[in-house]
Amino acid sequence: MSVLVTGGAGYIGSHMVLGLVDRGEDVVVLDNFTTGFDWLISPAATVVTGDIADGELVGRIVKEHAVDAIVHFAGSVVVPDSVRDPLGYYFNNTAKTRDLxxxxxxxxxxxxxxxxxxxxxxxxxxxxxxxxxxxxxLSPYGRSKLMSEMMLADAAAAHPLSYAALRYFNVAGADPQGRTGQSTRGATHLIKVANETAIGKRAAIEIFGTDYDTPDGTAVRDYIHVTDLIGAHLAALDHLRRGAGNLVANVGYSRGFSVRQVLDVVREVSGVDFAIRESGRRAGDSPSVVANSTKLRQTVGWVPKHDDLPEIVRHALDWEKHLLKRNAG
Structure with missing residues:
Protein backbone atom coordinates (compact mmCIF):
# COMPACT_ATOMS: atom_id res chain seq x y z
CA MET A 1 0.00 0.00 0.00
CA SER A 2 1.11 3.56 -0.60
CA VAL A 3 0.06 7.15 0.03
CA LEU A 4 -0.51 9.62 -2.79
CA VAL A 5 0.47 13.18 -1.83
CA THR A 6 -0.83 15.87 -4.17
CA GLY A 7 1.20 19.06 -4.15
CA GLY A 8 4.08 17.16 -2.61
CA ALA A 9 6.64 19.55 -4.11
CA GLY A 10 5.26 22.45 -2.11
CA TYR A 11 5.93 23.75 1.38
CA ILE A 12 3.57 21.62 3.46
CA GLY A 13 3.41 18.78 0.96
CA SER A 14 7.17 18.21 0.97
CA HIS A 15 7.10 18.04 4.77
CA MET A 16 4.29 15.47 4.56
CA VAL A 17 6.38 13.36 2.21
CA LEU A 18 9.25 13.42 4.70
CA GLY A 19 6.94 12.51 7.56
CA LEU A 20 5.60 9.51 5.66
CA VAL A 21 9.01 8.38 4.41
CA ASP A 22 10.52 8.72 7.88
CA ARG A 23 8.07 6.16 9.21
CA GLY A 24 8.54 3.71 6.34
CA GLU A 25 5.55 4.49 4.10
CA ASP A 26 5.66 4.13 0.32
CA VAL A 27 4.90 7.57 -1.12
CA VAL A 28 3.89 8.84 -4.54
CA VAL A 29 3.93 12.59 -5.23
CA LEU A 30 1.70 14.16 -7.87
CA ASP A 31 2.54 17.78 -8.66
CA ASN A 32 2.29 20.03 -11.71
CA PHE A 33 5.29 22.09 -10.46
CA THR A 34 3.54 25.41 -11.04
CA THR A 35 4.80 26.60 -7.66
CA GLY A 36 6.59 23.55 -6.24
CA PHE A 37 10.21 22.43 -6.53
CA ASP A 38 11.42 18.92 -7.34
CA TRP A 39 14.48 19.33 -5.11
CA LEU A 40 12.25 19.64 -2.03
CA ILE A 41 10.93 16.10 -2.47
CA SER A 42 12.51 13.23 -0.59
CA PRO A 43 14.44 10.99 -3.01
CA ALA A 44 12.65 8.02 -1.44
CA ALA A 45 9.34 9.10 -3.01
CA THR A 46 8.09 8.32 -6.50
CA VAL A 47 7.38 11.55 -8.38
CA VAL A 48 4.78 11.99 -11.13
CA THR A 49 4.32 15.27 -12.98
CA GLY A 50 0.68 15.98 -13.74
CA ASP A 51 -2.63 17.52 -12.73
CA ILE A 52 -4.98 16.31 -10.00
CA ALA A 53 -7.92 16.77 -12.40
CA ASP A 54 -6.46 14.22 -14.83
CA GLY A 55 -8.61 11.27 -13.80
CA GLU A 56 -6.87 8.82 -16.12
CA LEU A 57 -3.45 9.68 -14.69
CA VAL A 58 -4.59 9.63 -11.05
CA GLY A 59 -6.43 6.35 -11.63
CA ARG A 60 -3.30 4.79 -13.09
CA ILE A 61 -1.24 5.94 -10.08
CA VAL A 62 -3.80 4.48 -7.69
CA LYS A 63 -3.77 1.14 -9.48
CA GLU A 64 -0.03 0.83 -10.08
CA HIS A 65 0.97 1.85 -6.54
CA ALA A 66 -1.93 0.30 -4.58
CA VAL A 67 -2.83 3.68 -3.08
CA ASP A 68 -4.91 3.38 0.09
CA ALA A 69 -4.86 7.07 1.03
CA ILE A 70 -4.73 10.43 -0.74
CA VAL A 71 -3.37 13.44 1.14
CA HIS A 72 -4.46 16.48 -0.84
CA PHE A 73 -2.39 19.69 -0.63
CA ALA A 74 -2.44 20.89 -4.24
CA GLY A 75 -4.12 24.27 -4.61
CA SER A 76 -3.82 28.05 -4.44
CA VAL A 77 -3.40 29.62 -1.00
CA VAL A 78 -3.06 33.43 -1.09
CA VAL A 79 -6.12 35.22 0.30
CA PRO A 80 -5.64 38.59 -1.48
CA ASP A 81 -5.04 36.78 -4.78
CA SER A 82 -8.32 34.95 -4.35
CA VAL A 83 -10.13 38.29 -3.99
CA ARG A 84 -8.58 39.48 -7.27
CA ASP A 85 -9.13 36.16 -9.09
CA PRO A 86 -12.07 34.34 -7.47
CA LEU A 87 -12.91 32.18 -10.49
CA GLY A 88 -9.32 30.99 -10.72
CA TYR A 89 -9.46 29.90 -7.09
CA TYR A 90 -12.81 28.15 -7.49
CA PHE A 91 -11.40 26.32 -10.50
CA ASN A 92 -8.06 25.33 -8.99
CA ASN A 93 -9.21 24.65 -5.41
CA THR A 94 -12.80 23.49 -5.79
CA ALA A 95 -13.47 22.15 -9.27
CA LYS A 96 -10.21 20.21 -9.42
CA THR A 97 -10.73 18.84 -5.92
CA ARG A 98 -14.14 17.62 -7.06
CA ASP A 99 -12.44 15.74 -9.91
CA LEU A 100 -9.87 14.24 -7.56
CA LEU A 138 -14.46 36.29 4.15
CA SER A 139 -12.61 35.41 0.94
CA PRO A 140 -13.00 33.27 -2.16
CA TYR A 141 -10.04 31.26 -0.84
CA GLY A 142 -11.92 30.36 2.34
CA ARG A 143 -15.11 29.63 0.41
CA SER A 144 -13.25 27.45 -2.09
CA LYS A 145 -11.96 25.32 0.78
CA LEU A 146 -15.34 25.16 2.52
CA MET A 147 -17.00 23.99 -0.70
CA SER A 148 -14.42 21.23 -0.96
CA GLU A 149 -15.17 20.15 2.61
CA MET A 150 -18.85 19.97 1.73
CA MET A 151 -18.15 17.83 -1.33
CA LEU A 152 -16.05 15.46 0.73
CA ALA A 153 -18.78 15.08 3.35
CA ASP A 154 -21.39 14.36 0.68
CA ALA A 155 -19.14 11.90 -1.15
CA ALA A 156 -18.32 10.08 2.09
CA ALA A 157 -22.04 9.79 2.87
CA ALA A 158 -22.74 8.23 -0.53
CA HIS A 159 -19.66 6.07 -1.03
CA PRO A 160 -17.21 3.91 0.97
CA LEU A 161 -14.82 6.83 1.49
CA SER A 162 -13.49 8.04 4.85
CA TYR A 163 -12.05 11.53 5.12
CA ALA A 164 -10.33 13.99 7.39
CA ALA A 165 -10.53 17.73 6.77
CA LEU A 166 -7.85 19.49 8.78
CA ARG A 167 -8.36 23.21 9.22
CA TYR A 168 -4.91 24.78 9.50
CA PHE A 169 -4.19 27.99 11.25
CA ASN A 170 -0.95 29.82 10.35
CA VAL A 171 1.72 27.31 9.37
CA ALA A 172 5.33 28.40 9.75
CA GLY A 173 8.83 27.07 10.43
CA ALA A 174 10.79 24.43 8.57
CA ASP A 175 12.01 20.88 8.96
CA PRO A 176 14.24 20.83 12.08
CA GLN A 177 16.79 18.76 10.13
CA GLY A 178 16.95 21.37 7.38
CA ARG A 179 15.68 19.08 4.61
CA THR A 180 12.83 21.29 3.36
CA GLY A 181 11.09 24.57 4.07
CA GLN A 182 8.98 27.38 2.60
CA SER A 183 10.62 28.14 -0.75
CA THR A 184 7.88 29.85 -2.73
CA ARG A 185 8.99 33.00 -4.50
CA GLY A 186 7.01 36.05 -3.45
CA ALA A 187 5.45 34.25 -0.49
CA THR A 188 3.10 36.23 1.75
CA HIS A 189 3.48 34.27 5.00
CA LEU A 190 4.41 36.71 7.77
CA ILE A 191 7.27 34.78 9.36
CA LYS A 192 8.86 33.98 6.01
CA VAL A 193 8.58 37.58 4.80
CA ALA A 194 9.99 38.87 8.09
CA ASN A 195 12.94 36.50 7.89
CA GLU A 196 13.58 37.47 4.28
CA THR A 197 13.69 41.07 5.44
CA ALA A 198 16.06 40.18 8.27
CA ILE A 199 18.59 38.60 5.88
CA GLY A 200 18.36 41.47 3.39
CA LYS A 201 16.22 39.92 0.63
CA ARG A 202 13.59 42.63 1.19
CA ALA A 203 14.11 46.28 2.09
CA ALA A 204 11.25 46.35 4.60
CA ILE A 205 8.17 44.46 5.76
CA GLU A 206 4.63 45.85 5.72
CA ILE A 207 2.05 45.52 8.46
CA PHE A 208 -1.36 45.36 6.79
CA GLY A 209 -3.80 46.93 9.20
CA THR A 210 -2.97 48.61 12.51
CA ASP A 211 -6.51 49.50 13.63
CA TYR A 212 -7.98 46.08 14.39
CA ASP A 213 -9.79 45.53 17.68
CA THR A 214 -6.83 43.66 19.14
CA PRO A 215 -4.44 44.54 21.98
CA ASP A 216 -1.95 46.35 19.72
CA GLY A 217 -4.14 47.00 16.69
CA THR A 218 -2.54 44.35 14.45
CA ALA A 219 -4.04 41.05 13.40
CA VAL A 220 -3.68 38.06 15.74
CA ARG A 221 -3.00 34.55 14.47
CA ASP A 222 -2.28 31.09 15.85
CA TYR A 223 1.13 30.06 14.44
CA ILE A 224 1.85 26.32 14.23
CA HIS A 225 5.16 24.65 13.37
CA VAL A 226 4.90 22.77 10.09
CA THR A 227 6.36 19.62 11.67
CA ASP A 228 3.56 19.56 14.25
CA LEU A 229 1.07 20.04 11.43
CA ILE A 230 2.46 16.97 9.72
CA GLY A 231 2.19 15.06 12.99
CA ALA A 232 -1.52 15.87 12.93
CA HIS A 233 -1.82 14.50 9.40
CA LEU A 234 -0.06 11.27 10.31
CA ALA A 235 -2.31 10.84 13.33
CA ALA A 236 -5.38 11.53 11.16
CA LEU A 237 -4.18 8.94 8.62
CA ASP A 238 -3.85 6.32 11.36
CA HIS A 239 -7.31 7.30 12.62
CA LEU A 240 -8.87 6.71 9.20
CA ARG A 241 -7.00 3.48 8.56
CA ARG A 242 -8.30 1.92 11.76
CA GLY A 243 -11.85 2.79 10.73
CA ALA A 244 -12.45 5.33 13.48
CA GLY A 245 -14.69 7.55 11.33
CA ASN A 246 -14.55 10.84 9.49
CA LEU A 247 -12.84 13.81 11.11
CA VAL A 248 -13.08 17.58 10.78
CA ALA A 249 -10.61 19.23 13.12
CA ASN A 250 -8.64 22.39 13.79
CA VAL A 251 -4.86 22.23 13.84
CA GLY A 252 -3.32 24.96 15.97
CA TYR A 253 -1.81 25.66 19.36
CA SER A 254 -4.82 27.52 20.82
CA ARG A 255 -2.93 30.75 21.48
CA GLY A 256 -2.33 33.72 19.27
CA PHE A 257 0.35 36.31 18.57
CA SER A 258 -0.13 39.70 16.93
CA VAL A 259 1.82 40.79 13.88
CA ARG A 260 3.87 43.16 16.03
CA GLN A 261 4.66 40.38 18.51
CA VAL A 262 5.85 38.11 15.72
CA LEU A 263 8.07 40.84 14.26
CA ASP A 264 9.57 41.46 17.69
CA VAL A 265 10.47 37.76 17.96
CA VAL A 266 12.00 37.73 14.47
CA ARG A 267 14.10 40.76 15.37
CA GLU A 268 15.24 39.06 18.57
CA VAL A 269 16.07 35.71 16.95
CA SER A 270 17.78 37.22 13.92
CA GLY A 271 19.53 40.04 15.77
CA VAL A 272 18.50 42.44 12.99
CA ASP A 273 16.47 45.62 13.52
CA PHE A 274 14.86 45.62 10.08
CA ALA A 275 12.52 48.27 8.67
CA ILE A 276 8.76 48.02 9.19
CA ARG A 277 6.14 49.96 7.22
CA GLU A 278 2.46 50.31 8.06
CA SER A 279 -0.29 49.94 5.45
CA GLY A 280 -4.06 49.59 5.37
CA ARG A 281 -5.98 46.37 5.85
CA ARG A 282 -6.06 43.75 3.09
CA ALA A 283 -9.37 42.47 1.75
CA GLY A 284 -10.35 39.11 3.20
CA ASP A 285 -8.20 39.28 6.35
CA SER A 286 -9.74 38.54 9.76
CA PRO A 287 -8.79 40.55 12.86
CA SER A 288 -8.10 37.50 15.01
CA VAL A 289 -8.24 33.74 14.50
CA VAL A 290 -7.04 31.34 17.19
CA ALA A 291 -7.73 27.60 17.23
CA ASN A 292 -9.51 25.47 19.74
CA SER A 293 -7.65 22.21 19.01
CA THR A 294 -9.23 20.12 21.78
CA LYS A 295 -11.05 17.87 19.32
CA LEU A 296 -7.88 16.91 17.47
CA ARG A 297 -5.96 16.25 20.67
CA GLN A 298 -8.71 14.10 22.16
CA THR A 299 -9.74 12.24 19.00
CA VAL A 300 -6.39 11.24 17.53
CA GLY A 301 -4.06 11.86 20.47
CA TRP A 302 -2.13 14.65 18.75
CA VAL A 303 0.58 16.13 20.97
CA PRO A 304 2.56 19.06 19.51
CA LYS A 305 6.32 19.10 20.05
CA HIS A 306 7.32 22.54 18.73
CA ASP A 307 4.87 24.93 20.39
CA ASP A 308 7.40 27.72 20.77
CA LEU A 309 7.37 30.85 18.60
CA PRO A 310 11.14 31.55 18.84
CA GLU A 311 11.84 27.95 17.76
CA ILE A 312 9.45 28.30 14.82
CA VAL A 313 11.14 31.53 13.78
CA ARG A 314 14.63 30.05 14.22
CA HIS A 315 13.89 27.02 12.01
CA ALA A 316 12.35 29.29 9.37
CA LEU A 317 15.36 31.63 9.54
CA ASP A 318 17.80 28.73 9.19
CA TRP A 319 15.94 27.68 6.04
CA GLU A 320 16.09 31.21 4.61
CA LYS A 321 19.83 31.25 5.13
CA HIS A 322 20.06 27.86 3.41
CA LEU A 323 18.08 29.21 0.44
CA LEU A 324 20.35 32.23 0.25
CA LYS A 325 23.45 30.02 -0.01
CA ARG A 326 21.73 27.62 -2.43
CA ASN A 327 20.62 30.36 -4.78
CA ALA A 328 24.00 32.06 -4.59
CA GLY A 329 25.68 28.86 -5.68
Whole structure:
Protein backbone atom coordinates (compact mmCIF):
# COMPACT_ATOMS: atom_id res chain seq x y z
CA MET A 1 0.00 0.00 0.00
CA SER A 2 1.11 3.56 -0.60
CA VAL A 3 0.06 7.15 0.03
CA LEU A 4 -0.51 9.62 -2.79
CA VAL A 5 0.47 13.18 -1.83
CA THR A 6 -0.83 15.87 -4.17
CA GLY A 7 1.20 19.06 -4.15
CA GLY A 8 4.08 17.16 -2.61
CA ALA A 9 6.64 19.55 -4.11
CA GLY A 10 5.26 22.45 -2.11
CA TYR A 11 5.93 23.75 1.38
CA ILE A 12 3.57 21.62 3.46
CA GLY A 13 3.41 18.78 0.96
CA SER A 14 7.17 18.21 0.97
CA HIS A 15 7.10 18.04 4.77
CA MET A 16 4.29 15.47 4.56
CA VAL A 17 6.38 13.36 2.21
CA LEU A 18 9.25 13.42 4.70
CA GLY A 19 6.94 12.51 7.56
CA LEU A 20 5.60 9.51 5.66
CA VAL A 21 9.01 8.38 4.41
CA ASP A 22 10.52 8.72 7.88
CA ARG A 23 8.07 6.16 9.21
CA GLY A 24 8.54 3.71 6.34
CA GLU A 25 5.55 4.49 4.10
CA ASP A 26 5.66 4.13 0.32
CA VAL A 27 4.90 7.57 -1.12
CA VAL A 28 3.89 8.84 -4.54
CA VAL A 29 3.93 12.59 -5.23
CA LEU A 30 1.70 14.16 -7.87
CA ASP A 31 2.54 17.78 -8.66
CA ASN A 32 2.29 20.03 -11.71
CA PHE A 33 5.29 22.09 -10.46
CA THR A 34 3.54 25.41 -11.04
CA THR A 35 4.80 26.60 -7.66
CA GLY A 36 6.59 23.55 -6.24
CA PHE A 37 10.21 22.43 -6.53
CA ASP A 38 11.42 18.92 -7.34
CA TRP A 39 14.48 19.33 -5.11
CA LEU A 40 12.25 19.64 -2.03
CA ILE A 41 10.93 16.10 -2.47
CA SER A 42 12.51 13.23 -0.59
CA PRO A 43 14.44 10.99 -3.01
CA ALA A 44 12.65 8.02 -1.44
CA ALA A 45 9.34 9.10 -3.01
CA THR A 46 8.09 8.32 -6.50
CA VAL A 47 7.38 11.55 -8.38
CA VAL A 48 4.78 11.99 -11.13
CA THR A 49 4.32 15.27 -12.98
CA GLY A 50 0.68 15.98 -13.74
CA ASP A 51 -2.63 17.52 -12.73
CA ILE A 52 -4.98 16.31 -10.00
CA ALA A 53 -7.92 16.77 -12.40
CA ASP A 54 -6.46 14.22 -14.83
CA GLY A 55 -8.61 11.27 -13.80
CA GLU A 56 -6.87 8.82 -16.12
CA LEU A 57 -3.45 9.68 -14.69
CA VAL A 58 -4.59 9.63 -11.05
CA GLY A 59 -6.43 6.35 -11.63
CA ARG A 60 -3.30 4.79 -13.09
CA ILE A 61 -1.24 5.94 -10.08
CA VAL A 62 -3.80 4.48 -7.69
CA LYS A 63 -3.77 1.14 -9.48
CA GLU A 64 -0.03 0.83 -10.08
CA HIS A 65 0.97 1.85 -6.54
CA ALA A 66 -1.93 0.30 -4.58
CA VAL A 67 -2.83 3.68 -3.08
CA ASP A 68 -4.91 3.38 0.09
CA ALA A 69 -4.86 7.07 1.03
CA ILE A 70 -4.73 10.43 -0.74
CA VAL A 71 -3.37 13.44 1.14
CA HIS A 72 -4.46 16.48 -0.84
CA PHE A 73 -2.39 19.69 -0.63
CA ALA A 74 -2.44 20.89 -4.24
CA GLY A 75 -4.12 24.27 -4.61
CA SER A 76 -3.82 28.05 -4.44
CA VAL A 77 -3.40 29.62 -1.00
CA VAL A 78 -3.06 33.43 -1.09
CA VAL A 79 -6.12 35.22 0.30
CA PRO A 80 -5.64 38.59 -1.48
CA ASP A 81 -5.04 36.78 -4.78
CA SER A 82 -8.32 34.95 -4.35
CA VAL A 83 -10.13 38.29 -3.99
CA ARG A 84 -8.58 39.48 -7.27
CA ASP A 85 -9.13 36.16 -9.09
CA PRO A 86 -12.07 34.34 -7.47
CA LEU A 87 -12.91 32.18 -10.49
CA GLY A 88 -9.32 30.99 -10.72
CA TYR A 89 -9.46 29.90 -7.09
CA TYR A 90 -12.81 28.15 -7.49
CA PHE A 91 -11.40 26.32 -10.50
CA ASN A 92 -8.06 25.33 -8.99
CA ASN A 93 -9.21 24.65 -5.41
CA THR A 94 -12.80 23.49 -5.79
CA ALA A 95 -13.47 22.15 -9.27
CA LYS A 96 -10.21 20.21 -9.42
CA THR A 97 -10.73 18.84 -5.92
CA ARG A 98 -14.14 17.62 -7.06
CA ASP A 99 -12.44 15.74 -9.91
CA LEU A 100 -9.87 14.24 -7.56
CA UNK A 101 -12.57 13.04 -5.16
CA UNK A 102 -14.46 11.47 -8.05
CA UNK A 103 -11.35 9.59 -9.15
CA UNK A 104 -10.74 8.40 -5.59
CA UNK A 105 -14.31 7.09 -5.37
CA UNK A 106 -14.20 5.47 -8.80
CA UNK A 107 -11.02 3.57 -7.97
CA UNK A 108 -11.97 2.62 -4.42
CA UNK A 109 -9.43 4.67 -2.48
CA UNK A 110 -10.69 4.28 1.10
CA UNK A 111 -9.02 7.26 2.82
CA UNK A 112 -8.77 10.94 1.91
CA UNK A 113 -7.12 13.74 3.92
CA UNK A 114 -7.90 17.28 2.85
CA UNK A 115 -5.83 20.39 3.49
CA UNK A 116 -8.43 22.89 4.68
CA UNK A 117 -8.03 26.19 6.49
CA UNK A 118 -9.10 28.39 9.38
CA UNK A 119 -10.28 30.83 6.69
CA UNK A 120 -13.56 28.87 6.60
CA UNK A 121 -14.52 30.64 9.85
CA UNK A 122 -14.06 34.24 8.79
CA UNK A 123 -14.89 36.42 11.77
CA UNK A 124 -16.26 33.58 13.84
CA UNK A 125 -17.06 35.78 16.81
CA UNK A 126 -15.59 33.38 19.36
CA UNK A 127 -12.00 32.79 20.45
CA UNK A 128 -10.58 30.22 20.42
CA UNK A 129 -12.54 28.97 17.40
CA UNK A 130 -14.04 25.48 17.65
CA UNK A 131 -15.20 23.26 14.81
CA UNK A 132 -18.86 24.03 15.51
CA UNK A 133 -18.31 27.80 15.18
CA UNK A 134 -20.13 29.73 12.48
CA UNK A 135 -18.71 29.11 9.00
CA UNK A 136 -18.64 32.46 7.19
CA UNK A 137 -15.43 32.76 5.15
CA LEU A 138 -14.46 36.29 4.15
CA SER A 139 -12.61 35.41 0.94
CA PRO A 140 -13.00 33.27 -2.16
CA TYR A 141 -10.04 31.26 -0.84
CA GLY A 142 -11.92 30.36 2.34
CA ARG A 143 -15.11 29.63 0.41
CA SER A 144 -13.25 27.45 -2.09
CA LYS A 145 -11.96 25.32 0.78
CA LEU A 146 -15.34 25.16 2.52
CA MET A 147 -17.00 23.99 -0.70
CA SER A 148 -14.42 21.23 -0.96
CA GLU A 149 -15.17 20.15 2.61
CA MET A 150 -18.85 19.97 1.73
CA MET A 151 -18.15 17.83 -1.33
CA LEU A 152 -16.05 15.46 0.73
CA ALA A 153 -18.78 15.08 3.35
CA ASP A 154 -21.39 14.36 0.68
CA ALA A 155 -19.14 11.90 -1.15
CA ALA A 156 -18.32 10.08 2.09
CA ALA A 157 -22.04 9.79 2.87
CA ALA A 158 -22.74 8.23 -0.53
CA HIS A 159 -19.66 6.07 -1.03
CA PRO A 160 -17.21 3.91 0.97
CA LEU A 161 -14.82 6.83 1.49
CA SER A 162 -13.49 8.04 4.85
CA TYR A 163 -12.05 11.53 5.12
CA ALA A 164 -10.33 13.99 7.39
CA ALA A 165 -10.53 17.73 6.77
CA LEU A 166 -7.85 19.49 8.78
CA ARG A 167 -8.36 23.21 9.22
CA TYR A 168 -4.91 24.78 9.50
CA PHE A 169 -4.19 27.99 11.25
CA ASN A 170 -0.95 29.82 10.35
CA VAL A 171 1.72 27.31 9.37
CA ALA A 172 5.33 28.40 9.75
CA GLY A 173 8.83 27.07 10.43
CA ALA A 174 10.79 24.43 8.57
CA ASP A 175 12.01 20.88 8.96
CA PRO A 176 14.24 20.83 12.08
CA GLN A 177 16.79 18.76 10.13
CA GLY A 178 16.95 21.37 7.38
CA ARG A 179 15.68 19.08 4.61
CA THR A 180 12.83 21.29 3.36
CA GLY A 181 11.09 24.57 4.07
CA GLN A 182 8.98 27.38 2.60
CA SER A 183 10.62 28.14 -0.75
CA THR A 184 7.88 29.85 -2.73
CA ARG A 185 8.99 33.00 -4.50
CA GLY A 186 7.01 36.05 -3.45
CA ALA A 187 5.45 34.25 -0.49
CA THR A 188 3.10 36.23 1.75
CA HIS A 189 3.48 34.27 5.00
CA LEU A 190 4.41 36.71 7.77
CA ILE A 191 7.27 34.78 9.36
CA LYS A 192 8.86 33.98 6.01
CA VAL A 193 8.58 37.58 4.80
CA ALA A 194 9.99 38.87 8.09
CA ASN A 195 12.94 36.50 7.89
CA GLU A 196 13.58 37.47 4.28
CA THR A 197 13.69 41.07 5.44
CA ALA A 198 16.06 40.18 8.27
CA ILE A 199 18.59 38.60 5.88
CA GLY A 200 18.36 41.47 3.39
CA LYS A 201 16.22 39.92 0.63
CA ARG A 202 13.59 42.63 1.19
CA ALA A 203 14.11 46.28 2.09
CA ALA A 204 11.25 46.35 4.60
CA ILE A 205 8.17 44.46 5.76
CA GLU A 206 4.63 45.85 5.72
CA ILE A 207 2.05 45.52 8.46
CA PHE A 208 -1.36 45.36 6.79
CA GLY A 209 -3.80 46.93 9.20
CA THR A 210 -2.97 48.61 12.51
CA ASP A 211 -6.51 49.50 13.63
CA TYR A 212 -7.98 46.08 14.39
CA ASP A 213 -9.79 45.53 17.68
CA THR A 214 -6.83 43.66 19.14
CA PRO A 215 -4.44 44.54 21.98
CA ASP A 216 -1.95 46.35 19.72
CA GLY A 217 -4.14 47.00 16.69
CA THR A 218 -2.54 44.35 14.45
CA ALA A 219 -4.04 41.05 13.40
CA VAL A 220 -3.68 38.06 15.74
CA ARG A 221 -3.00 34.55 14.47
CA ASP A 222 -2.28 31.09 15.85
CA TYR A 223 1.13 30.06 14.44
CA ILE A 224 1.85 26.32 14.23
CA HIS A 225 5.16 24.65 13.37
CA VAL A 226 4.90 22.77 10.09
CA THR A 227 6.36 19.62 11.67
CA ASP A 228 3.56 19.56 14.25
CA LEU A 229 1.07 20.04 11.43
CA ILE A 230 2.46 16.97 9.72
CA GLY A 231 2.19 15.06 12.99
CA ALA A 232 -1.52 15.87 12.93
CA HIS A 233 -1.82 14.50 9.40
CA LEU A 234 -0.06 11.27 10.31
CA ALA A 235 -2.31 10.84 13.33
CA ALA A 236 -5.38 11.53 11.16
CA LEU A 237 -4.18 8.94 8.62
CA ASP A 238 -3.85 6.32 11.36
CA HIS A 239 -7.31 7.30 12.62
CA LEU A 240 -8.87 6.71 9.20
CA ARG A 241 -7.00 3.48 8.56
CA ARG A 242 -8.30 1.92 11.76
CA GLY A 243 -11.85 2.79 10.73
CA ALA A 244 -12.45 5.33 13.48
CA GLY A 245 -14.69 7.55 11.33
CA ASN A 246 -14.55 10.84 9.49
CA LEU A 247 -12.84 13.81 11.11
CA VAL A 248 -13.08 17.58 10.78
CA ALA A 249 -10.61 19.23 13.12
CA ASN A 250 -8.64 22.39 13.79
CA VAL A 251 -4.86 22.23 13.84
CA GLY A 252 -3.32 24.96 15.97
CA TYR A 253 -1.81 25.66 19.36
CA SER A 254 -4.82 27.52 20.82
CA ARG A 255 -2.93 30.75 21.48
CA GLY A 256 -2.33 33.72 19.27
CA PHE A 257 0.35 36.31 18.57
CA SER A 258 -0.13 39.70 16.93
CA VAL A 259 1.82 40.79 13.88
CA ARG A 260 3.87 43.16 16.03
CA GLN A 261 4.66 40.38 18.51
CA VAL A 262 5.85 38.11 15.72
CA LEU A 263 8.07 40.84 14.26
CA ASP A 264 9.57 41.46 17.69
CA VAL A 265 10.47 37.76 17.96
CA VAL A 266 12.00 37.73 14.47
CA ARG A 267 14.10 40.76 15.37
CA GLU A 268 15.24 39.06 18.57
CA VAL A 269 16.07 35.71 16.95
CA SER A 270 17.78 37.22 13.92
CA GLY A 271 19.53 40.04 15.77
CA VAL A 272 18.50 42.44 12.99
CA ASP A 273 16.47 45.62 13.52
CA PHE A 274 14.86 45.62 10.08
CA ALA A 275 12.52 48.27 8.67
CA ILE A 276 8.76 48.02 9.19
CA ARG A 277 6.14 49.96 7.22
CA GLU A 278 2.46 50.31 8.06
CA SER A 279 -0.29 49.94 5.45
CA GLY A 280 -4.06 49.59 5.37
CA ARG A 281 -5.98 46.37 5.85
CA ARG A 282 -6.06 43.75 3.09
CA ALA A 283 -9.37 42.47 1.75
CA GLY A 284 -10.35 39.11 3.20
CA ASP A 285 -8.20 39.28 6.35
CA SER A 286 -9.74 38.54 9.76
CA PRO A 287 -8.79 40.55 12.86
CA SER A 288 -8.10 37.50 15.01
CA VAL A 289 -8.24 33.74 14.50
CA VAL A 290 -7.04 31.34 17.19
CA ALA A 291 -7.73 27.60 17.23
CA ASN A 292 -9.51 25.47 19.74
CA SER A 293 -7.65 22.21 19.01
CA THR A 294 -9.23 20.12 21.78
CA LYS A 295 -11.05 17.87 19.32
CA LEU A 296 -7.88 16.91 17.47
CA ARG A 297 -5.96 16.25 20.67
CA GLN A 298 -8.71 14.10 22.16
CA THR A 299 -9.74 12.24 19.00
CA VAL A 300 -6.39 11.24 17.53
CA GLY A 301 -4.06 11.86 20.47
CA TRP A 302 -2.13 14.65 18.75
CA VAL A 303 0.58 16.13 20.97
CA PRO A 304 2.56 19.06 19.51
CA LYS A 305 6.32 19.10 20.05
CA HIS A 306 7.32 22.54 18.73
CA ASP A 307 4.87 24.93 20.39
CA ASP A 308 7.40 27.72 20.77
CA LEU A 309 7.37 30.85 18.60
CA PRO A 310 11.14 31.55 18.84
CA GLU A 311 11.84 27.95 17.76
CA ILE A 312 9.45 28.30 14.82
CA VAL A 313 11.14 31.53 13.78
CA ARG A 314 14.63 30.05 14.22
CA HIS A 315 13.89 27.02 12.01
CA ALA A 316 12.35 29.29 9.37
CA LEU A 317 15.36 31.63 9.54
CA ASP A 318 17.80 28.73 9.19
CA TRP A 319 15.94 27.68 6.04
CA GLU A 320 16.09 31.21 4.61
CA LYS A 321 19.83 31.25 5.13
CA HIS A 322 20.06 27.86 3.41
CA LEU A 323 18.08 29.21 0.44
CA LEU A 324 20.35 32.23 0.25
CA LYS A 325 23.45 30.02 -0.01
CA ARG A 326 21.73 27.62 -2.43
CA ASN A 327 20.62 30.36 -4.78
CA ALA A 328 24.00 32.06 -4.59
CA GLY A 329 25.68 28.86 -5.68
Missing amino acids: IETAVRHGVPNFIFSSTAAVYGEAGTEPVSEDSRLEP
